[in-house]
Amino acid sequence: MQLHRCDVVTKATQLLDDYGLADLTMRRLARELNVSPGALYWHFANKQELLGAVADQILAPAIAPHDFAPWEQRIHVICSALRDALLSSTDGAELVSASFAAGKSVAVAEVLARLATASTDAGLEHAHANLAARTVLYYVLGFTADEQSRLQWDAAGAELPVGQSVLSDDPSARFAFGLGLLVDGIAAHSTAGVGRPD
Amino acid sequence: MQLHRCDVVTKATQLLDDYGLADLTMRRLARELNVSPGALYWHFANKQELLGAVADQILAPAIAPHDFAPWEQRIHVICSALRDALLSSTDGAELVSASFAAGKSVAVAEVLARLATASTDAGLEHAHANLAARTVLYYVLGFTADEQSRLQWDAAGAELPVGQSVLSDDPSARFAFGLGLLVDGIAAHSTAGVGRPD
DNA sequence: ACCTGAACACCGTTCAAGT
DNA sequence: ACCTGAACACCGTTCAAGT
Numbered sequence: 001m002q003l004h005r006c007d008v009v010t011k012a013t014q015l016l017d018d019y020g021l022a023d024l025t026m027r028r029l030a031r032e033l034n035v036s037p038g039a040l041y042w043h044f045a046n047k048q049e050l051l052g053a054v055a056d057q058i059l060a061p062a063i064a065p066h067d068f069a070p071w072e073q074r075i076h077v078i079c080s081a082l083r084d085a086l087l088s089s090t091d092g093a094e095l096v097s098a099s100f101a102a103g104k105s106v107a108v109a110e111v112l113a114r115l116a117t118a119s120t121d122a123g124l125e126h127a128h129a130n131l132a133a134r135t136v137l138y139y140v141l142g143f144t145a146d147e148q149s150r151l152q153w154d155a156a157g158a159e160l161p162v163g164q165s166v167l168s169d170d171p172s173a174r175f176a177f178g179l180g181l182l183v184d185g186i187a188a189h190s191t192a193g194v195g196r197p198d
Numbered sequence: 199m200q201l202h203r204c205d206v207v208t209k210a211t212q213l214l215d216d217y218g219l220a221d222l223t224m225r226r227l228a229r230e231l232n233v234s235p236g237a238l239y240w241h242f243a244n245k246q247e248l249l250g251a252v253a254d255q256i257l258a259p260a261i262a263p264h265d266f267a268p269w270e271q272r273i274h275v276i277c278s279a280l281r282d283a284l285l286s287s288t289d290g291a292e293l294v295s296a297s298f299a300a301g302k303s304v305a306v307a308e309v310l311a312r313l314a315t316a317s318t319d320a321g322l323e324h325a326h327a328n329l330a331a332r333t334v335l336y337y338v339l340g341f342t343a344d345e346q347s348r349l350q351w352d353a354a355g356a357e358l359p360v361g362q363s364v365l366s367d368d369p370s371a372r373f374a375f376g377l378g379l380l381v382d383g384i385a386a387h388s389t390a391g392v393g394r395p396d
Numbered sequence: 397a398c399c400t401g402a403a404c405a406c407c408g409t410t411c412a413a414g415t
Numbered sequence: 416a417c418c419t420g421a422a423c424a425c426c427g428t429t430c431a432a433g434t
Binding site (some may be wrong): 011094101127129131132134135137138139142143146149168169174176177180181182183184185186187188189 | 213292299302306325326329330331333335336337339340343344347366375376378379380381382383384385387
């Protein structure tokens with residue numbers, strides 16, 4: 001039967017989960033779908049476009065809910081949902097970073113927009129809010145890509161030689177600390193004066 | 199005459215500058231050096247290792263000076279030197295990000311160490327200082343990769359349709375804003391109480 | 397010690413031609 | 416409209432054999 005766009009994305013996501021980004025090739029994907037490599041180019045202009053669609057699939061859970069908590073909490077919720085989504089697929093952070101850089105993911109653009117809204121609610125003006133949102137996004141992508149590559153590196157091999165404190169080995173605590181730095185920075189720049197009632 | 203490790207790195211850096219990361223291939227590099235592809239593998243274990251050496255070459259100017267300004271200024275100086283170095287080569291930010299992720303650049307490790315020292319001087323304890331340093335590094339790499347890809351995208355084509363404010367179009371001002379967020383966040387977390395003398 | 401030649405096992409993309 | 420087959424122009428890496 002016919003090959004549909006969504007079949008391709010689904011199989012690509014599965015291939016990513018099972019073998020990682022390096023083995024997610026157009027030729028292998030075609031083989032797995034029992035079509036010729038050229039067939040994929042009827043549904044996608046190029047590989048970047050396909051990877052963007054996979055990125056959107058992975059990020060779907062991260063842009064599902066919409067709550068109305070105070071802005072600090074909202075940033076934490078958005079970012080931890082994003083991190084969870086990235087960690088749920090092999091090389092997820094690397095894939096989404098690449099798709100973001102290439103401007104091929106609408107889901108990551110949505111995340112960026114929500115972070116900008118939260119920053120606006122924090123009291124930043126439009127231009128500042130957008131910059132703050134990007135700063136937060138760079139952090140989440142950078143941190144999570146790093147975390148994931150370490151996770152996958154010692155998936156087999158040395159069972160990580162037990163750290164000394166929570167901040168040395170609990171990735172979620174480490175993640176929250178860096179994010180807290182940014183949230184505090186945003187609060188300090190706020191004109192609403194949440195953190196600086198002068 | 200003999201091929202030396204440094205000849206390879208120099209030619210690789212030149213190839214990167216002239217044609218970008220996608221065209222920096224082992225085969226092309228070998229061709230340009232008038233050797234067979236296999237020859238490179240006598241001097242480097244693999245491509246990642248070679249790219250790490252190129253990253254270190256690019257970052258050399260960024261780890262040259264050592265000044266003793268107050269920590270806030272030191273973070274700004276380190277980061278703007280890093281950004282300048284990244285922007286000085288085509289795809290420099292992308293290359294260094296990849297080498298950092300792969301743990302193949304000693305220069306970026308040095309930058310990280312200096313940021314950690316500055317964070318310690320800001321009054322953070324060891325574990326916090328390291329996390330703060332990583333957070334700052336993720337920001338600089340993310341911001342600059344983004345900036346560079348836009349720069350290279352509209353290098354030819356539309357001469358960018360003049361923005362409205364400094365914060366909309368001056369990349370250095372945008373860069374400084376995000377960095378300022380992080381510096382303020384670090385100050386807020388400081389036990390020395392620079393920003394919070396309670 | 398250092399390098400060549402040739403191979404191995406792949407890539408992304410295009411495009412005439414088929415149905 | 417949707418796909419095949421085959422080609423084009425490449426990759427990174429290995430390794431026997433040469434000097």
